[in-house]
Amino acid sequence: MPDVTGGPAGARRPGDAARISGLEIRPDRRGLRDFPPVSYPAPDGRCHEIRRGDYTFEVGLDGAVRRIHSRRPDWPEPGGYLRCGLAHRWVYRSPALYGETFALTGRHYLPHVLAGDRWTGWDPWAGPALHEAIRAWDEAAALAAELAPSVSEPALAALLRRVGAHGRAGLERRARRLRRILRAPLPVLPPECARVDYAVLPVILAEGCPSECRFCRFRTGAAFRRRPLEDVRAQAEGLRDLLGPELVNFASVFLGQNDALAAGAAAVVEAAEAVREVLRPREAYHRRPRLFLFADPAAFLQLDDAALEALGALPFEGIHVNVGLESPDPETLARLGKALYPEAAAEVLRRAEAVNRAPGPLEVGLNFLVGSGLPDRHHRRLEAILTAPGRPVPKGAVYLAPLDWPPGSFRELRRTVLSLKARSAWPVFLYPVEPV
Structure with missing residues (x-):
């Protein structure tokens, strides 16, 4: 029998910490109920905490690891952590x-994706510490699976079984099952998803993107096609079954892929209501369910007042439409392969400002590119439209996506973003990419 202790004189009550053969388990921790941009790695939602050696694992209610913290002396930074x-x-x-990152991104951290971009000039994945942390999770999960059959306390044994099923092989099985449910990749999430720490339920409403711009790194390889409502509902049901008890930690929905609004406002409303009916985001631990989607400028400009009213009436605390403008300069757009008529950028900006000044949960964010290889006129026109005199915009933001910045150019990129931010009537942020 493994040694299970906890509480005074070894007595354990439900919810107390348990120590089992090298694992310290703190079940059902209650974290933040919203997603404030706190400057410390606070747990959010409901989770379990498992400690082993130099590592602390934040584990979802399904037993899958969500975050890894470490006290190792070679850990890249105090306060830094891994997210899965x-x-x-x-x-x-x-x-x-720290504070400068908050000015850049609206959060207190910069994400570094394994095998991702390295324009910051620093790669925390180059050393062994992060890779060894992932191996440490695998070992902790294997130990949990080994211990589970000999633990007499039913709730603790069940938790150990769930953790044991989510070592690296189990995490990959869950990812494959997610891909089977969606039947399409999720190349990128809108930057607004940072507001919910990327805890979104992804549902594919429309495959592909009508634009297929040459510069885009997030192409799906499929022609644009709207999914029928029955397919959307089936995906939601699949997600509900996949997540099980962990569903309580997901209040927000992303309708993908790269231009869901091109399916039409009516289709977005229909899909959002179907997903809400199946997944019941208002019953989640987090208190403010949100809806996120991308839109091409053409799809956004096709919205009439009735369509905007229908979107704004959806039962979410925030409805975030992210429009990819990329550039206000016609020659740059032609070079990028973005089919956009010259006046469209100004027209999208005017309409987005009108939406963002109106009351209600609907808000529009805009994406532009910034790149050391882009023409000077692109940056001059971008600066001109963002710094034009006007009242501050109360909702929405402009996100600047780095394009072709060489490694080590972060200081120049940071200066570009903060310079525009200081003079813009819109909130301006860097768009660092994080995956689902």
């Missing part, structure tokens, strides 16, 4: 620049 998403993609979140 539903698709089994690992991200290291760096708090190194």
